[in-house]
Amino acid sequence: MLKSVRLKNFKLHxxxxxxxxxxxxxxxxxxxxxSSPLQALLLLRQAATRNDRFLCQPRASAQSDxxxxxxxxPDFVVDLGSFQDVVRKGSSDIEVRLCGDVTGYGxxxxxxxxxxxxxxxxxxxxxxxxxxxxxxxxxxxxxxxGQPAQPNPVGLTLGGVQYKIQPTNTFRLTQSAGYEPDxxxxxxxxxxxxxxxxxxxxxxxxLLYSVHPVYALxxxxxxxxxxxxxxxxxxxxxxxxxRAVALTGMxxxxxxxxxxxxxxxxxxxxxxxxxxxxxxxxxxxxxKPSDSRGAETLFVxxxxxxxQLPFILIPVALTPRNETILxxxxxxxxxxxxxxxxxxxxxxxxxxxxxxxxxxxxxEHVLHTILNAVxxxxxxxxxEVALHYFQNKNGVAEVSRREINQFGQVDGGLPDFFEQSLxxxxxxxxxxxxx
Numbered sequence: 001m002l003k004s005v006r007l008k009n010f011k012l013h014x015x016x017x018x019x020x021x022x023x024x025x026x027x028x029x030x031x032x033x034x035s036s037p038l039q040a041l042l043l044l045r046q047a048a049t050r051n052d053r054f055l056c057q058p059r060a061s062a063q064s065d066x067x068x069x070x071x072x073x074p075d076f077v078v079d080l081g082s083f084q085d086v087v088r089k090g091s092s093d094i095e096v097r098l099c100g101d102v103t104g105y106g107x108x109x110x111x112x113x114x115x116x117x118x119x120x121x122x123x124x125x126x127x128x129x130x131x132x133x134x135x136x137x138x139x140x141x142x143x144x145x146g147q148p149a150q151p152n153p154v155g156l157t158l159g160g161v162q163y164k165i166q167p168t169n170t171f172r173l174t175q176s177a178g179y180e181p182d183x184x185x186x187x188x189x190x191x192x193x194x195x196x197x198x199x200x201x202x203x204x205x206x207l208l209y210s211v212h213p214v215y216a217l218x219x220x221x222x223x224x225x226x227x228x229x230x231x232x233x234x235x236x237x238x239x240x241x242x243r244a245v246a247l248t249g250m251x252x253x254x255x256x257x258x259x260x261x262x263x264x265x266x267x268x269x270x271x272x273x274x275x276x277x278x279x280x281x282x283x284x285x286x287x288k289p290s291d292s293r294g295a296e297t298l299f300v301x302x303x304x305x306x307x308q309l310p311f312i313l314i315p316v317a318l319t320p321r322n323e324t325i326l327x328x329x330x331x332x333x334x335x336x337x338x339x340x341x342x343x344x345x346x347x348x349x350x351x352x353x354x355x356x357x358x359x360x361x362x363x364e365h366v367l368h369t370i371l372n373a374v375x376x377x378x379x380x381x382x383x384e385v386a387l388h389y390f391q392n393k394n395g396v397a398e399v400s401r402r403e404i405n406q407f408g409q410v411d412g413g414l415p416d417f418f419e420q421s422l423x424x425x426x427x428x429x430x431x432x433x434x435x
Contacts, residue, residue, distance in 0.1 A: 001101050001210070001322050001356045003113075008095035009088040011036045012397035019401060020100075021386035022350055026360040027367060028390030029416060033397030034360045038213065038326040040096055042078040043086075044118070045208040047171035049075065053125045055094070055171075056083050076238040077213060083123035094120045102206045103322040105199045111322065112200070114207050116173060128173050132165065132203050134158060141174055143167040153177035156200060163197050171208070176201030212236055212319050216328035216360075218311030220244055220300045224284040227252055227277060235315050247314055248283045251275045261313050266290040268341050269306055273299060285310075305333040312342070316349055324356040331363035343369040347379065364417055375408025382406055389414055 002020045007013040012033040018024070026034040047055055057076070080086050087094050096118050101111045112134040119127040129142035139156040153164035164177035176197045185193070199206075217240055225245045231253035232246035251258045252275045262272040274286045274296075285299040287306070299307060312330060319325055330346070331339045343366045350357055361367065367387075373379045382404045389412075391398045403411040 001354075002207075002324055002358075003099040003101070004097075005037050005041065006095075006097040007037060007040055008093075009091035010040050010094050010096070011086055011088065012392060012395065013037075013399075014088060014396050016397055016399045018388060018399065019386055020356070020358070022354075022356050022384050023347070023370060023380065024356070024358045024386045024388070025367065025370060026358070026388050026390060027362070027414060027417065029392070030362075032390035032392045033399070034390045035328065036397070038328065038358060038360060039078055039080060039086075041098075041208075041211045041326065042213055043080065044096065044098075044171060045211055046075075046077050047125075048173075048205045048208045051170050051172050053170055054123050055120045055125070056080065056086065056123055077236045079238055083120070092121055093126075096120075098207060100207050100210075101322070102203050102210065103320065105196055112203055114203050116204050116207065118171070118173075125169065125171060128167070130173065130204060132156065132174070132200065134200065134203075139165050141165060141167040143169055143173075145169070161193060163200050165201050171205075172202070173204035174201050210323040212315055212323065212325050214312050214315050214325060214327045214330075215243075216332060218243065218332075219304055219308040220285065220310075223298050223300050224278060224282040225249075227281045227283045235311075235318070243311060247310060248275065248285055250314060250318075251285065251310075252277065252283045257314065257317060260317050261310055262290075264313050264345060265306075265309060267345065268309065268338060271302075271306065273310070303333070305335065305338060308333060309342075316346070316355070319353075319355055321354050322356075324358060326358045326360075328360045329362065330359065331361060331366050336365045339363055339365040340369045344373070347373050351379070367414075367417070371404065371408035371410070374404055375406070391415075 004020055005018045007016045013036055018037055028034055043055055046057065050057070098116045101113045104111045112132060114130060114132050116130040117128060118125060126145040127143065131138050131140045134156060135158055137156055137158060139154045141154045153166040156163045156165060160182040162180045164179060165174050166177035167173065168175055179193050179197045181193065213236055219240065221240060221244065225248040228245065228249040232249045235243050235246050237243050237246060258273065258275060265271050265273060270290045271287050272290050274288070276284050276286060278284055286296050287299045287302055288294060288296040316325060330342055334342065346357060347370065349355060359366070370385060374382055374385060385404055387402045387404060387410060389400050389402050402414065405411065
């Protein structure tokens, strides 16, 4: 779960610090840089998965060999072009700093924390440093291109065992270099130490892997999709076609997931879903009113508001506790009441499952629902919601955190949002009074 993100020279962001909370909201006009922090996190996660030194994947490896449904490699979660397309104009380096907690190792430890700093020049990682903290003990590490390699791993001593962590020159940042116990141990103890050592060494990359995107573009586009040979691993994919195939496959292989999603769709829209297999190993998704009185129809024939909801609900259902969902525009294609109902559902999931949400939105209804959860309902404390207002000031993203008080009021206001609605309402009432 992220505590802070700092971007330097990434797209519009000259130097932006984002303090995170369990519910972190990005709001502001178009072209103000709201999507950029989410994109930067996904680029880093993608680079860590490849375990190389490149922030943006070379174009030659971006194309997929698969003949249908997607034009990008299925390993892609975001494709922003080349390094020159994301580095701020006039700058040569991008710098990103992340602080956050990683889910603990079994029953041994609840969580560990990491502080990561990465500098990228010409698309390659040229510098990284940071710290790993566990049980109050800290290990600091670093890598710099062109300097002699760190001769010895850094050590982290826990419970009489020194665990060794070796910096790397890839976006995984660190790896395990073994351990030294202070006494002889049985084989099963050594097996545990070996596993724990690898977990410690992977903490920086695990922090990057803990972010999961829910994109603004989503929805069913076809009557049916090919059924994968095996249950898909995840939905963190670039294109709608890729996600639709994976999503349908997950529902087909996991009836408990299908029932869970149906229950949430019943709460939101009074509908249920059912996956059926047809010839040529294709899966179709059907929808029916939850009261069983209406006719069944293919989900692709539902409105876009309903069709896109599984693309939100299934990733939310699959995200492990203590990890982060990057949710772009949950309000897309949704009626105002449905926006509010969906937001309330996400707030409930965040509380019960301890899942962090980064929500990028233009919707006053989404924001009203969150502020109402602080003020009228008292379900969330003001410091559990981080509200960041974005503006584009002469080509530079200016981001300010707006404090929320116990009454759900936003200090400093939100220009062009609530004020715009009040202005339009005032004009309307004046027109009505004249008539």
